[in-house]
Amino acid sequence: xxxxxxxxxIVLLAAAAIPVLAQVPxxxxxxxxxxxxxLVRDVIYNELHDRERDSHWEYRSACLSPAQDVVREQVxxxxxxxxxxxEQDGKPLSATQQGRENERLDDYIHDPGQIAxxxxxxxxxxxxxxxxxxxxxxxxxxxxxxxxAAGVARIAFRPDPAFVPPNYQxxxxxxxxxxxxxxxxxxxxxDMTGSVAERVDFxxxxxxxxxxGSSFHIHRQQVSATHWKADVIETHVKGKVLIVxxxxxxxxxxxxxxxxxxxxTTLAEAKEMLDQAADQGVQARLVPAAPAEK
Numbered sequence: 001x002x003x004x005x006x007x008x009x010i011v012l013l014a015a016a017a018i019p020v021l022a023q024v025p026x027x028x029x030x031x032x033x034x035x036x037x038x039l040v041r042d043v044i045y046n047e048l049h050d051r052e053r054d055s056h057w058e059y060r061s062a063c064l065s066p067a068q069d070v071v072r073e074q075v076x077x078x079x080x081x082x083x084x085x086x087e088q089d090g091k092p093l094s095a096t097q098q099g100r101e102n103e104r105l106d107d108y109i110h111d112p113g114q115i116a117x118x119x120x121x122x123x124x125x126x127x128x129x130x131x132x133x134x135x136x137x138x139x140x141x142x143x144x145x146x147x148x149a150a151g152v153a154r155i156a157f158r159p160d161p162a163f164v165p166p167n168y169q170x171x172x173x174x175x176x177x178x179x180x181x182x183x184x185x186x187x188x189x190x191d192m193t194g195s196v197a198e199r200v201d202f203x204x205x206x207x208x209x210x211x212x213g214s215s216f217h218i219h220r221q222q223v224s225a226t227h228w229k230a231d232v233i234e235t236h237v238k239g240k241v242l243i244v245x246x247x248x249x250x251x252x253x254x255x256x257x258x259x260x261x262x263x264x265t266t267l268a269e270a271k272e273m274l275d276q277a278a279d280q281g282v283q284a285r286l287v288p289a290a291p292a293e294k
Contacts, residue, residue, distance in 0.1 A: 036142035036155045040180075042187050044133050055227055056261040058273055060086075065251040073277040075261055075270040080118040082108070082267055084274035098278070105274065109267040132173055139163045139174045152190065153182050159197065168202055172210055175200050188228060193217045200239075210239040223258040231255045 056076035061083070063070050071087035085093060085101050093101065108114055140157040158177045165171040178194025195215035202208045219232035233253045261270075 036144050036153075037137060039153070039182060039184075039187070040140075040142050040155065040157075041137040043182060043189050044136055046187055047189075048130060048133060056263070056265065057223065057229060058259045058261050058277075059229070059255050060257045060277075062254045062256075063251065064253075065249070073274050075265070075273050077261070077265050077267060077270050079115055079267055080122040082270045082274065084271075084278055086278060101278075105271050109271055115267065128169065132169060135163075135166075135170055135173065139165070139170070140176075145179060148184055151184055153184055155180050155182060157194075171202075172196070172200050175210070189220070190228075191217075191219045208240050210237065214238055221258075224260065229255065229258055231258075 056078070058073070058075045061072045061074050063072070069089050070085060072083040073086055074081055074083040082105070084105060085097070087093065088097070139160060140163075141160045143156050145154040145156050156179045159174050163174060165174045175196045175198055176194040177197040178192065180189050180193075181191040182189050193216070196210055196212055199212045200210045214237040215235070216237075217232065217234040218230055220228045221231045223229045231254065233251075233255075235249055235251050237249045261273075265273075
């Protein structure tokens with residue numbers, strides 16, 4: 001059950017795994033005692049441990065790409081995410097389109113095969129993210145960009161030439177150069193931007209490549225006392241797969257209105273939540289605008 005579309009490459013998958021919750025005890029702001037690499041290592045440690053906890057959210061997602069311009073309501077569950085289309089091409093869905101969404105959702109939550117496929121895909125993506133994150137502290141060289149300010153530090157990263165990527169995914173990630181912003185007290189990453197510094201070839205270019213300049217940007221916002229979620233996910237990836245198939249992804253997703261989802265929420269209950277969100281949107285459009293003051 002695809003949402004805005006699966007990411008064009010593991011570049012975005014890795015970027016989307018920006019750390020969110022501290023497990024390592026908070027320390028004093030960055031000093032000479034802790035290198036930028038050690039700070040990043042702590043941040044990665046925190047994220048890997050936080051991802052072991054269940055934390056599900058409902059939110060509004062606006063996704064823009066050359067192929068689509070959609071707004072969705074999405075609910076995360078233990079069986080994977082489920083969404084409902086709210087707007088398309090800048091317009092609310094027509095009655096016919098809403099009916100199709102109802103049918104699609106009803107079919108999905110009663111199709112064990114599709115549910116298993118989405119859950120399996122989601123779990124595989126999570127496993128890939130975790131595997132890539134474990135490589136990050138050793139794959140890059142890190143440097144502070146100036147002194148910390150307002151409790152945050154900006155850290156630049158670039159490929160460590162001593163690192164040997166174990167697979168194609170790691171090769172793409174290792175080619176990234178960019179920067180991240182880290183909360184020094186909580187050791188959370190707030191923002192991360194990167195681009196592919198040099199073209200990455202697979203099988204001497206015969207199996208494919210990722211173009212130099214392909215890039216991503218991730219920003220996170222705090223949604224509770226203990227959790228942060230990505231609210232901006234942007235990727236621009238170009239290349240080829242198996243010589244003839246172009247790989248191009250220009251996509252920007254904005255997420256907002258985060259609400260915690262109770263543990264154990266079923267897909268049927270998630271659908272009810274999505275239906276309520278859609279009904280509220282319709283009711284809001286039916287409320288007449290207040291008359292202008294004279």
